Amino acid sequence: MKTLAEIAPFVRLALPWSYIGEAAEGTRVGYAYAFHLFTEGRGHVLVEGTTYAVEKGALLFIRPGQVHSFHHQPGFAMESYNAYCDFWEKPTALNPRFAFHPAPPEPSLMTRIEGCPELDSLPTKCSLTPYPYLVELFMQVSKSFESAHYAQQITGSLMQAFLLRWYNSFTSPNPSDYRILRITEEMERHPERQTSYEQWCEKCNLEKSHFYKLFKKETGMTPKEYLLKMKMKKAIVLLQESRQSITSIADQLGYDSIHYFSKQFSAFYGISPSRFRSETTI
Numbered sequence: 001m002k003t004l005a006e007i008a009p010f011v012r013l014a015l016p017w018s019y020i021g022e023a024a025e026g027t028r029v030g031y032a033y034a035f036h037l038f039t040e041g042r043g044h045v046l047v048e049g050t051t052y053a054v055e056k057g058a059l060l061f062i063r064p065g066q067v068h069s070f071h072h073q074p075g076f077a078m079e080s081y082n083a084y085c086d087f088w089e090k091p092t093a094l095n096p097r098f099a100f101h102p103a104p105p106e107p108s109l110m111t112r113i114e115g116c117p118e119l120d121s122l123p124t125k126c127s128l129t130p131y132p133y134l135v136e137l138f139m140q141v142s143k144s145f146e147s148a149h150y151a152q153q154i155t156g157s158l159m160q161a162f163l164l165r166w167y168n169s170f171t172s173p174n175p176s177d178y179r180i181l182r183i184t185e186e187m188e189r190h191p192e193r194q195t196s197y198e199q200w201c202e203k204c205n206l207e208k209s210h211f212y213k214l215f216k217k218e219t220g221m222t223p224k225e226y227l228l229k230m231k232m233k234k235a236i237v238l239l240q241e242s243r244q245s246i247t248s249i250a251d252q253l254g255y256d257s258i259h260y261f262s263k264q265f266s267a268f269y270g271i272s273p274s275r276f277r278s279e280t281t282i
Contacts, residue, residue, distance in 0.1 A: 001115045001117060002088075002114045002116040003116065003118055004116065004119060004163055005164070006116075007088070007119070007160060007163060008087070008088075008090075008156065009085045009087055009156045009160050009163070010085060010086040010089075010090040010091070010152070010156060011083055011141060011145065011156060011159055012084045012091070012094065013082075013084045013097065013145070014081070014082065014083040014141045014142040014144075014145040015081075015142055015145065016080070016082075016142055017079075017080050017081075018077045018078070018079055019077060019078035019079075019080065020072060020077045021074075024098075024100070025069065025071075025072075026069050026100070026101060027067060027068075027069045027100070027101035028068065028069065028099065029065060029067055029068075029105040030063075030064055030065070030068070030084070031064060031095060031097055031098065031105070031109045031110050031111055032064060032084045032097055032111045033061075033062075033063060033064060033084070033085045033086070033111065034083070034084050034085075034097075035062075035082065035084075036060040036080045036081075036082050037057075037058075037080055037081045037082075037128065037135065038054050038055070038056060038057070038058045038059075038060075038079065038080045039056060039057075039079045039081065040077070040078070041054065041056075041073070041078035041079050042055070042073040042078070043070070043072035043073045043078045045060050045068060045069070045071070046071065047060070047062055047066055047068045048066050048067055048068070050124070052124065054078055055127075057135070058125060058126075058127055059126055060124065060125050061124055061125070062124070064110055064111050065105065081138060081139050081142045082142070083138070083141050083142065083155075083159065085159055086111045086112070087111070087112075087119075088112040088114045089112050095109045096109060118167055122166065122167065122170060126170070130177070130178045131181075134165060134166055137161060137162045138162050140158050141158045141159055141162065144158060177214060179203075179205070179214075180214060180218040183200055183203065183215070183223075184219065184226060187226060187227050187230045191230035191231040191233075191234050192252060192253050194254055197211070228264065228268070229268075231253050231254075231264075232264070232265065232268045235253060235265060236276075238253075239276055239280075240277070240280055246258060246261075246262070246273050246277070249273070250262075261273070
């Protein structure tokens, strides 16, 4: 069995596309792994007899050999970024990407398929709206496809990074609500900021009680607990990778007192900041 880390993507083609009801959008079978990130439009995609509604931010992952077709709602072209990939070996020739109905698919043209439980666990459809960094990363695959130099290496590396980060976002207990995700990302970037509950609620456009319940549901922690976790995470980095004094680090993290910082650090990690630094710094 393989893991996602063993995948070495070769991107056959990556490009923006508009689905407007052309014949090529009808029933077909793909020879490669296909990804479709929709940025505009309305409609649905039929994959192996299952209908998946299309909306902005929807990602469709279609495996080799799956029968599928695209259906836009009249008056609403479906805009997407598409990527067609081989995962386990680079093809010796640029083979066709599809077999179109009613022609049967040619087995010899199918990309190599390996057993990979992590890849198999990824959904056929999901929304990337809560993950703007994944949207940008995937779009960069298409934008880099026509690079003047090292296009194959760039797109392959970007596609691998996308797959690994997508898998992490899908399997890790990160917030899925975009309002809470926005707050947790801000806490991680700037744990030193003295932001009040009222300001967090205003950014989420939620009542205080609703914000508190939703935050805890999404993260398993209260906002204060999550913020403390981010402060302690940054404290570790500063203690290991900077020569700042502990007083300076406490001040940088928004503490008025080095004693309170040391107390929280010791309670969180079971060791004082000074002892941690002496034991982990060469």
